[in-house]
Amino acid sequence: MSDDVQRAAAAIRRGEAVVYPTETVYGMGADATNADAVERVFDIKGRDRDNPLSAGFPDVDAALELVEVDDREEAFMRRFLPGPVTVVVERRDSLPDALVAGKDRIGVRIPDHELALALFRASGTPVTATSANRSGTGSITHPSQLSDEIREAVAVVLDGGTTPGTESTVVDPGRGVVHRRGAMADDIEAWLDEHDDDA
Helix, strand or coil, X not given: CHHHHHHHHHXXXXXXXXXXXXXXXXXXXXXXXXXXXXXXHHHHHCCCCCCCCEEECCCHHHHHCCEECCHHHHHHHHHHCCCCEEEEEEECCCCCHXXXXXXXXXXXXXXXXXXXXXXXXXXXXXXXXXXXXXXXXXXXXXXXXXXXXXXXXXXXXXXXXXXXXXXXXXXXXXXXXXXXXXXXXXXXXXXXXXXXXXX
């Protein structure tokens, strides 16, 4: 798959969008630091601009270069990432307003999926982490489910076979808030309860 990963990474660096597998569902990736590329993802998905996108990174250390975290938030990230979790933390200004609808916080995604991580490493930039479906339609667990509209709009589709289909849990560990229950939600809530005094 390395040739396909390199093609997809090159497309991301050119400002194009690609589709890639994760340990939850298929995602749509573009350069998360490029406002035009981010806008393209919103257009392809038909997504409301007020609904922020998450950013994918190859590891926690790479994410920490572009977000601000306290000790509790970093401890949470190192416990649950890589994994099926979107961690909401404060962003730095190097991430464009378009990505986060002008908000101060961003969802960080580090999938526990080697193909996704290989893509993120090869791209050399944070990559948008949003599901590869038109807004309002079901998540994609296999490339065969991609709409013609999305397939034609993206530069590369990385085929990793069938994904499990369980959405990631979205959590703000600094505030102790679970925004969306998904994979590993019970473990996450137990960790938040256990570390409640750290907040």
